[in-house]
């Protein structure tokens with residue numbers, strides 16, 4: 259056969275035999291009506307055709323964009339991979355050094371730790387907000403509170419960064435970190451002189467930045483839990499909180515997981531605010547109060563003064579970041595599949 | 605020596621003649637917002653009987669049974685006035701905890717609604733867990749008992765850890781009945797429990813209701829006249845939020861005193 263099979267053959271009635279189909283077949287005396295119906299049907303077919311092709315081309319465009327971006331990154335990064343090779347696995351990123359060093363691991367480490375920590379700090383708060391908004395808060399507070407949360411999502415990240423530099427970091431340095439060092443110093447996680455510009459500050463700022471997104475999506479997920487599920491718990495004598503725990507959260511868990519993954523994606527890719535508060539030090543850190551760097555923050559810092567191998571190495575970093583994000587996404591999808599399979603709801 | 609159980613059994617027929625009142629509804633009115641959907645319902649429901657509530661769609665049947673376990677007030681803007689006296693205690697009296705009321709009065713809904721992330725056993729144990737029961741053995745025993753009472757045990761005993769939603773629709777509905785029974789309610793409210801089920805599953809649930817009323821009081825909404833006639837000892841006919849007639853089921857179907865009732869049960873309704 260040549261060409262794609264049309265969804266409906268052009269001159270047969272549609273497969274659903276319904277009243278439309280039968281009256282269209284009824285013969286000549288009702289030519290006017292029949293013509294009208296046929297035209298309406300054709301219109302529907304045309305609409306379907308346009309719709310299908312539009313969505314199809316949208317999908318192609320998206321995939322093409324991703325492939326194109328990755329390919330161009332690869333091409334630009336290839337010289338660096340050839341010149342540096344296993345040097346990317348070194349412990350230090352020092353492009354200006356003699357000789358220059360391009361160890362990407364500390365940056366990967368910085369990216370993972372800040373994003374992971376942000377998720378750890380932000381997601382529980384975001385879920386809490388979502389639960390309050392969708393389940394517990396009296397209706398009068400819900401709307402204003404939701405609007406405030408959504409406003410937070412609209413603040414540009416450079417503004418978060420400014421706030422981080424001038425308010426959050428000094429506050430943490432003066433009022434929080436000394437106490438943290440005093441009580442939890444023995445864990446070794448909070449050693450060193452705390453300047454305020456550090457991994458933890460970046461993670462806290464990131465947590466604040468992902469909270470609006472994660473809580474807004476989570477709220478929608480919780481709202482979509484059917485009344486029947488809530489009533490099942492209520493009829494057993496569940497208190498509002500017990501309804502949340504026994505019916506609402508379990509039902510929505512795959513959606514909540516998805517919301518967290520989106521939060522993680524945002525945290526991994528966030529550049530500006532992190533660059534502004536993380537302290538920009540390109541080596542491994544063991545204390546969360548040490549300055550560090552993430553891949554995006556290095557890219558933002560160095561891209562305008564780089565050339566030659568250095569520039570190519572930055573492209574290579576871009577690929578590495580892409581791979582990190584891809585790996586996390588694949589794991590997330592696998593986990594999601596398992597969640598879905600265990601609690602199979604439609 | 606006289607076996608006390610035998611003695612009890614001997615007095616049972618007498619009790620059957622004049623059953624005591626389990627749920628006494630008095631002057632009950634209910635609203636959704638400003639719309640009144642129940643007006644001045646007075647209804648004395650006998651203990652250990654199955655009571656059917658019938659009436660055309662939208663007449664307030666669901667609302668009526670939802671006032672009996674204080675579910676109605678959970679809808680935003682919904683309001684109740686009047687009395688619902690269960691065993692001599694008004695559940696709408698000030699200071700009565702609605703949550704505690706719902707733990708004593710079970711409810712099963714039109715569409716089966718097992719918890720999708722819980723196993724069969726987990727669903728049945730859910731209410732007990734709410735009540736703080738943690739002991740594995742106690743839970744297992746209660747799960748088995750409830751599943752037996754719900755006539756589901758034989759079908760699921762080898763798959764208690766399977767997801768509850770993997771059962772068929774009829775099994776799911778019996779699972780929901782088991783879940784309600786597990787906490788030992790004295791009254792069971794059923795809102796069109798069979799309307800999503802096929803005839804075989806329906807007749808299983810009907811048999812079940814007949815068995816269960818030995819132990820608890822059953823209030824059931826149904827659109828199915830035959831069903832009401834088959835399983836209910838008493839039937840209440842509701843129309844436009846008013847109680848038109850309440851009597852033994854046989855009288856409602858054979859010699860109703862109200863013309864409206866007769867028209868409705870004979871299917872000659874406007």
Ligand SMILES: Nc1ncnc2c1ncn2[C@@H]1O[C@H](COP(=O)(O)OP(=O)(O)OP(=O)(O)O)[C@@H](O)[C@H]1O
Nearest residue numbers: 636639641659660661662663664665666667668679
């Ligand atoms: N959530 C709600 N908000 C506003 N009005 C409602 C709500 N639920 C029900 N009603 C109205 O209350 C009246 C009684 O409803 P109810 O559900 O008790 O009827 P029903 O007899 O159970 O009907 P059906 O046989 O269709 O289930 C109806 O007129 C309905 O429109």
Ligand SMILES: [Mg+2]
Nearest residue numbers: 665666667795
């Ligand atoms: Mg109803």
